[in-house]
Amino acid sequence: MTGERFISFDGVSKHFGSTTVLDDLSFDIRAGERVTLIGPSGSGKTTILRMLMTLTRPDSGTITVDGVPLFHERRGDALVPAGEAHLRRMRRHTTMVFQQYNLFPNMRVLRNVTEAPVHVLGLSRDEAEGRGRELLELVGLGDKVDAYPSQLSGGQQQRVAIARALAMRPDVLLLDEVTSALDPELAAEVLDVLRDVARTFDVTMLCVTHAMRFARDVSDRVLMFNEGRIIESAPPEQLFDAPEQVRTKEFLRSVIDET
Amino acid sequence: MTFDWTAAWDALPQLLDGLVVALWATVLGYVLALVLGLAFALLRRTERAWLRLPVGFVVEFIRSTPLLVQLFFLFFVLPAVGIELSPLATGAIGLGVHYATYTSEVYRAGIDGVPAGQWEAAKSLSLSRGRTWTRVVLPQAVPRVVPALGNYAIAMFKDTPQLTVVTVAEVLSVVKAVGAQNFRYLELITVAGVLYLAAALLIAWPVRALERRYRKETA
Numbered sequence: 001m002t003g004e005r006f007i008s009f010d011g012v013s014k015h016f017g018s019t020t021v022l023d024d025l026s027f028d029i030r031a032g033e034r035v036t037l038i039g040p041s042g043s044g045k046t047t048i049l050r051m052l053m054t055l056t057r058p059d060s061g062t063i064t065v066d067g068v069p070l071f072h073e074r075r076g077d078a079l080v081p082a083g084e085a086h087l088r089r090m091r092r093h094t095t096m097v098f099q100q101y102n103l104f105p106n107m108r109v110l111r112n113v114t115e116a117p118v119h120v121l122g123l124s125r126d127e128a129e130g131r132g133r134e135l136l137e138l139v140g141l142g143d144k145v146d147a148y149p150s151q152l153s154g155g156q157q158q159r160v161a162i163a164r165a166l167a168m169r170p171d172v173l174l175l176d177e178v179t180s181a182l183d184p185e186l187a188a189e190v191l192d193v194l195r196d197v198a199r200t201f202d203v204t205m206l207c208v209t210h211a212m213r214f215a216r217d218v219s220d221r222v223l224m225f226n227e228g229r230i231i232e233s234a235p236p237e238q239l240f241d242a243p244e245q246v247r248t249k250e251f252l253r254s255v256i257d258e259t
Numbered sequence: 260m261t262f263d264w265t266a267a268w269d270a271l272p273q274l275l276d277g278l279v280v281a282l283w284a285t286v287l288g289y290v291l292a293l294v295l296g297l298a299f300a301l302l303r304r305t306e307r308a309w310l311r312l313p314v315g316f317v318v319e320f321i322r323s324t325p326l327l328v329q330l331f332f333l334f335f336v337l338p339a340v341g342i343e344l345s346p347l348a349t350g351a352i353g354l355g356v357h358y359a360t361y362t363s364e365v366y367r368a369g370i371d372g373v374p375a376g377q378w379e380a381a382k383s384l385s386l387s388r389g390r391t392w393t394r395v396v397l398p399q400a401v402p403r404v405v406p407a408l409g410n411y412a413i414a415m416f417k418d419t420p421q422l423t424v425v426t427v428a429e430v431l432s433v434v435k436a437v438g439a440q441n442f443r444y445l446e447l448i449t450v451a452g453v454l455y456l457a458a459a460l461l462i463a464w465p466v467r468a469l470e471r472r473y474r475k476e477t478a
Contacts, residue, residue: 091382098380119387
């Protein structure tokens with residue numbers, strides 16, 4: 001399915017108060033593409049993911065997923081702001097992994113991974129549990145199915161969150177600074193899991209991260225954000241080794257100094 | 260003034276009957292307060308303004324007016340619109356509705372305490388709104404407010420003497436009825452006080468146990 005345009009942003013703007021977070025932004029992402037969003041904090045990367053997850057609406061512009069407008073629906077001839085039913089339908093394409101894991105603390109690990117497949121995808125409990133165990137195996141936590149999230153390390157919780165997201169068989173997987181809350185060692189184990197995921201799953205990935213080596217390993221393309229705009233878009237080798245923009249060079253230098 | 264133990268002793272069976280009635284009113288009213296309070300808390304969060312605003316008004320209205328007035332209102336108005344209830348039912352409804360406005364605030368605090376990330380995670384998994392409430396939000400919100408909810412059971416029990424105005428035969432009305440015959444108010448009210456204390460301690464005991472249990476779990 002790689003090749004066609006799967007996600008499009010067309011003239012999307014977003015303001016929070018007097019700050020402009022996204023400034024007339026347009027870009028496309030192909031189906032199956034792995035794209036990393038980099039840039040200084042506050043440059044709008046996370047807002048992009050939150051919009052695709054329908055957690056934030058744009059002020060203007062249109063976003064389409066698989067040819068269907070995300071925040072608009074057709075009523076007669078006119079496009080009107082989408083209602084909750086439309087958003088619910090569109091949301092099914094996509095799932096997101098968060099910086100703070102956001103596992104459900106009242107459910108055991110396996111239940112975290114099976115809750116949505118059973119009640120949203122309509123899988124039988126047996127089927128969902130079988131698949132859930134497989135996914136937990138894949139993220140290296142096959143022995144933790146009966147644990148509660150609070151009994152796991154941050155890195156383990158994040159790996160459960162990845163399994164939970166994959167259990168929804170998403171077309172689009174959004175990764176929002178998934179290692180930023182973790183110690184380097186725990187971050188490394190999460191990134192290893194994500195490398196596996198990128199290898200084995202045919203899923204469109206949008207990834208906001210400061211882990212540049214990981215970005216280089218898994219991305220087909222890197223988008224450099226600055227002040228709500230994309231200032232550079234290129235394959236990772238090109239963007240990291242021979243950036244064209246001065247701002248990109250500065251940013252990469254500051255990130256590499258940090259780590 | 261002398262303290263006549265026989266007068267108190269003779270009235271004890273009636274006072275105990277009154278206590279049983281008071282406890283019934285508390286139990287029934289409390290169940291109503293727990294259920295209705297949750298309904299109030301949820302309705303005050305709905306996106307439908309035509310539901311949210313009236314419910315908000317009713318809750319604030321009930322919370323800001325005296326229980327005694329509400330009991331009178333139920334007692335005289337319900338029969339006038341054709342609803343005939345026993346005094347105990349009227350009293351339990353009065354207590355339950357009044358306390359529901361308090362418990363709804365307790366639930367609200369618990370719901371507010373669930374991090375926004377939980378709602379967002381539920382959305383990212385496409386969980387329906389109903390499932391998000393029943394499987395994600397309430398199971399986290401309710402345990403942490405169990406102690407606060409328990410305290411309202413005790414407070415409610417201590418408000419049962421007000422039911423005397425709607426002719427519920429609870430402890431205080433027994434005191435008044437028996438006292439009108441033998442004028443041994445001192446003895447009667449002393450025994451009544453001891454009974455209230457004993458019952459309140461009896462209710463407080465499981466409440467404290469729940470409190471300890473849930474404090475440990477949420478810590």
